[in-house]
Amino acid sequence: MSKDYYKILGIQKDATTEEIKKAYKKLAIKYHPDKNKGNKFAEEKFKEINEAYEVLSSPQKKNNYDNFGSADFNNNFNTESFSKGFKNTSFHHFENFELFSNIFGSSTKGILKDKEITIKISLYDAYMGGKKSILTNNEKIEINIPKGTSATTQLRFNGKGNINPISGKRSNLIIKFEISSYKNFTLKERNLETKIRVYPWEIALGSEKIFETIEGKKIKIKIPKDTKNGEKLILKGLGMPALGNTVKGDLKVKLIVDVPKIINDEVKKIYERLKELYN
Template sequence: MSKKDFYQTLGVTKSSSPEEIKKAYRKLAMQYHPDKNQGNKKAEEKFKEISEAYEVLSDAEKKKNYDMFGHAGVNGNPFGAGGGAQGGNPFGRGGGNPFGGGFGQADINDLFGDIFGEAFGGGGARTRSSSSSSQRGSSRKGADLRYTLSITFEEAASGTEKVISFVRQVGTKEEAAKLSVTVPAGVKEGQRLKLSEEGDKPSSGSAGDLYVIISLQEHLLFKREEADVMLDLPVKYTEAILGTEIEIPTLTGKAQIKIPAGIYSGQVLRLKGKGFPRIGGIGNGDMLVRLLVDTPQKTNSRQKELLEELNRYAEETPLVKTYKEKLENLLRSRK
């Protein structure tokens, strides 16, 4: 199968400047990087293609050979069956790792700076991110790894400890590893927990780090608003009129809440200190209980009779009264 033209792969021309070639590669690499396309084989192949093209076109000597002899000028001896030290593999190590040899991890870092350090979320259990330190020479820092850890609202509120399993590179081999992760109370969605030197470990040089990314599971009843937790609480229309006391769930147990007589739908009651702990702050957030007055869709004849009698003696309610006053002012201003 014939290889694709490197210039077409990057969307550049022979007359493009080194900066234009770098810019084109950077844009495509951000789009097709494996960390952003977990399990997408087409994206993985595309990333290999653009990485191979950039490895050649970013090197003046290799670009010159490519312009003169095409792919034969890159893969070793353009006049015969040579092959050189790396043969037809511009990445050195092979095996599908675009960071292996060739222009290598250090050049990737020079190209992207800190872009990949935060750009890739942990879509799967294990994500390899680009290393954050220089790797030229024999001493290299292992790649940083990412692990997405899913926890419940209740675990985020009280803190928890989880044992995670993942795979990392140790020397030239892959190793199955298990670690205990302490999750502090009050963690938020997307928060990173850093486990120093628990990432890939090269034969020589320092180990990379493992970043555990917190993912909060969706709760059946609660929603989070910073350190506060919100609960939508439906109440019967009779309870809204007469008032009542209701037991509700909290992040750490249960609580009794008093519903005052005459409440309206959308009114929010606050339970102090029943929210999430404030990391780096003092105390806890609050629990916000939003009342939703629930009216029946059907009434029997007796209920309808009582409601009609109640309606005859009902006084004007506050919200209706306020609305009518505003409406009168509006109509008066239009005359």
């Protein structure tokens, strides 16, 4: 066995995949060319570390190496070209790659994974649509948020994802959304839900209330008599628009009874009279 890859990475032969990756990351950062300009020893060490990781991170190559002392590594990997590729990559970017497992697939064969970014938007922006900009790979990306965006919506930007440090090619960028509530509105599937406070006589006798929708429109809500506390009024077609068309879900308004405080003797007498009637 010409080289002891386990010794190079400073790990035991029974090291786990995570331990191998952790050891590699630590050493690769330590001996990266950007931190050791002109240092031949560090340059050779960096090549050696990458060679060891290429073998030990691949189950098939690791198995060949453990059993036969060779992974046929030199037939399909050129450490010189690999190292030169990373000389053109800044150390800052290298640290944020989370190594190759995040920018490539499960191995380091050069198949780039799409870069996924989740951005937070308000329910108002999801309902109305809007714009948002992000900075990724030192590039500003303008995102048009479509009306009816939900937590399952994904936007794809071709060629704006991870950068292959060797070839310079880029994968795609996938934008996902995390939607926060807006004012008193929340989203459940395609339905909007909110709450309004009402007085006991409003739900007992029936009444009308002015209500402001998520888009700021004022509408009149009819509360039927004998409505119960916590009951939901369903307003058809006032919910979340479906992505790509005008169909909307419903708006569910939960009624919360607000019991008035006793502010004077007259109110106290009313409560005492109600007590007599219901006893």
